[in-house]
Amino acid sequence: MEQNQRLVICHACDALQTVSDLKPASAANCVCCSSLLYKRAKGGLERPLALILTSLLLFIIANVYPVLSLSVAGIESATTLTGSALRFIEQGRIDLAMIVWFSSVFIPGFSILGIFYVLLSIRYQLNWPYVRPVLAWVSRLLPWGMMDVFLLGVLVALVKLISMADIVLGTGFIAFVSLIVVYAAAISSVDMQTLWNCLDESSPRQRAL
Numbered sequence: 263m264e265q266n267q268r269l270v271i272c273h274a275c276d277a278l279q280t281v282s283d284l285k286p287a288s289a290a291n292c293v294c295c296s297s298l299l300y301k302r303a304k305g306g307l308e309r310p311l312a313l314i315l316t317s318l319l320l321f322i323i324a325n326v327y328p329v330l331s332l333s334v335a336g337i338e339s340a341t342t343l344t345g346s347a348l349r350f351i352e353q354g355r356i357d358l359a360m361i362v363w364f365s366s367v368f369i370p371g372f373s374i375l376g377i378f379y380v381l382l383s384i385r386y387q388l389n390w391p392y393v394r395p396v397l398a399w400v401s402r403l404l405p406w407g408m409m410d411v412f413l414l415g416v417l418v419a420l421v422k423l424i425s426m427a428d429i430v431l432g433t434g435f436i437a438f439v440s441l442i443v444v445y446a447a448a449i450s451s452v453d454m455q456t457l458w459n460c461l462d463e464s465s466p467r468q469r470a471l
Contacts, residue, residue, distance in 0.1 A: 268459065270299050300455030307385045307460075313448035314378045320441035321374055325367065328432035329416070342434055343367050343412075366412040369403050370445065376400040377452060384460045394461060401454050409442050 270281045270290070274297035281290045281299060289301035328340035341349065344367055350359035376396045383390040420429060 268462070270455070272297055272299060300453050300459075307381055310377075310448055310451040311381045311385055313444055313451060314374060314381060317374050317441060317445045317448050318378055320437045320444060321371055323437035324434050324441050325371075327434035327437065329434040329438060330420075330432055331430040340432065343438070362412065365406060365408040369407040370409050370441075373400050373404055373407055374445070374448075377448070380457060381452075384457065397454070397457055397461070404449065409438070409445065413439065413442060 268281060269278060271278050272292040272295065275292060275295040277292055277294040279293055279299075284290055284301070290299040291297065292299055325343050328342055329346070331340040344363065347359040347363035347367070350356070350362060377400055379390065380393055380397050380400070382388060383393045416435075
């Protein structure tokens with residue numbers, strides 16, 4: 263096998279095939295079922311790194327500042343993303359609290375931090391420990407991050423509450439909406455297979471070969 267080629271397994275049909283290194287803004291498809299194997303984004307790792315860093319900052323803001331404030335009969339109440347899960351716990355619905363917190367806070371937060379950790383290690387050749395396990399867990403958890411579904415639930419609740427209470431959208435809500443857009447752009451610009459290829463190329467064993 264040539265040095266600039268690698269074996270890749272198709273995730274759709276499990277066909278093993280040889281794929282050459284891709285040029286920027288190009289993609290490789292399976293020779294059997296034409297499914298996308300992996301792609302190489304234009305601009306290398308700089309674009310996803312910038313988007314992930316922006317997502318990290320927005321994620322911190324969205325979890326520190328209140329998402330919204332309610333005022334009913336002169337009584338005001340404000341809550342954050344984690345605070346909304348705590349309200350379910352206060353009502354005895356621990357199952358709903360876990361679903362809300364894991365899908366809207368823990369999994370997106372772990373994915374953002376994990377991808378940021380991996381991208382920094384690859385881009386600046388830092389060879390940080392546990393990069394491969396982190397990338398493996400991020401790949402498994404990405405489909406379970408559902409911030410957009412959580413936002414849809416918030417909007418439905420706002421429609422029902424708007425006639426009963428004064429609602430003020432907080433800084434956390436604006437940051438959360440912005441986070442969903444930037445996070446989607448960041449994930450679409452990151453190709454997991456490309457990251458695995460970069461790790462293989464930067465490993466000491468690969469360089470020795």
